Amino acid sequence: MSQKLKIADKEFTSRLFTGTGKFSSSKLMKEALLASESELITVALKRVDVQDEEDDILSHLNHQHINLLPNTSGVRTAKEAVFAAELSREALETNWVKLEIHPDPRYLLPDPIETLKAAEELVKLGFVVMPYIHADPVLCKRLEDVGVQCVMPLGAPIGSNKGLKTVDFLDIIIEQSNVPVIVDAGIGAPSHAAYAMELGADAVLVNTAIAVSQNPIAMAKAFKMAVEAGRMAFEAKLAPRSEMAIASSPLTSFLS
Numbered sequence: 731m732s733q734k735l736k737i738a739d740k741e742f743t744s745r746l747f748t749g750t751g752k753f754s755s756s757k758l759m760k761e762a763l764l765a766s767e768s769e770l771i772t773v774a775l776k777r778v779d780v781q782d783e784e785d786d787i788l789s790h791l792n793h794q795h796i797n798l799l800p801n802t803s804g805v806r807t808a809k810e811a812v813f814a815a816e817l818s819r820e821a822l823e824t825n826w827v828k829l830e831i832h833p834d835p836r837y838l839l840p841d842p843i844e845t846l847k848a849a850e851e852l853v854k855l856g857f858v859v860m861p862y863i864h865a866d867p868v869l870c871k872r873l874e875d876v877g878v879q880c881v882m883p884l885g886a887p888i889g890s891n892k893g894l895k896t897v898d899f900l901d902i903i904i905e906q907s908n909v910p911v912i913v914d915a916g917i918g919a920p921s922h923a924a925y926a927m928e929l930g931a932d933a934v935l936v937n938t939a940i941a942v943s944q945n946p947i948a949m950a951k952a953f954k955m956a957v958e959a960g961r962m963a964f965e966a967k968l969a970p971r972s973e974m975a976i977a978s979s980p981l982t983s984f985l986s
């Protein structure tokens with residue numbers, strides 16, 4: 731049994747966090763997310779109708795083991811992010827927020843300056859801040875200094891399914907971090923998720939690769955298993971690498 735992950739006051743058995751976008755129906759989304767056994771599920775505040783008590787997306791996520799993580803996707807500045815977080819705290823009764831500020835719709839890359847500014851403000855306002863950022867080890871330390879509860883560096887641009895293009899920097903972030911590291915975005919296959927976990931990431935967040943798969947329910951299960959396998963391998967400690975071949979069985983006394 732793998733160690734539990736603690737973020738702020740919550741403990742998680744599952745290290746697979748999931749997103750709610752791009753599913754072809756709410757029913758399929760619900761079934762896939764249940765199959766993933768994810769306990770932290772992010773939902774874009776812009777997709778929630780706070781006036782409607784029967785809001786479709788929320789009613790499908792109303793399960794005992796599911797914690798909602800509102801995200802600020804769609805905002806362009808720190809000021810807008812703080813406003814969105816305050817709205818979500820009011821509407822969804824949670825002080826957890828996934829801070830996403832990506833002003834450029836082409837690459838959806840996070841703005842590091844606005845993100846740091848917003849994180850500082852949100853921490854002061856009592857939020858549990860989970861910032862989505864580029865895989866920048868210096869920024870991660872600066873965010874840690876202002877009091878975020880984890881960092882969420884990207885593997886590749888959102889929705890690109892390209893995998894861990896930032897692996898050398900993720901390695902440094904994981905080595906230096908005093909808060910959980912959650913690899914977010916661009917994870918396109920269960921093997922990418924397993925790789926992130928083997929590196930020592932504390933969790934991964936996956937949306938597109940599950941939602942747009944031909945069979946999201948089976949894919950959610952595959953990701954669940956990959957994350958568990960990767961974490962187990964990390965805890966078991968991977969065997970050291972060698973430049974030279976090292977025979978697996980003795981080479982002396984062969985056929986003598």
Ligand SMILES: CC(=O)[C@@H](O)[C@H](O)COP(=O)(O)O
Nearest residue numbers: 749888889915916936937938
């Ligand atoms: C849903 C979310 O919060 C995003 O960060 C993003 O959608 C995750 O990235 P992928 O869609 O590439 O998995």
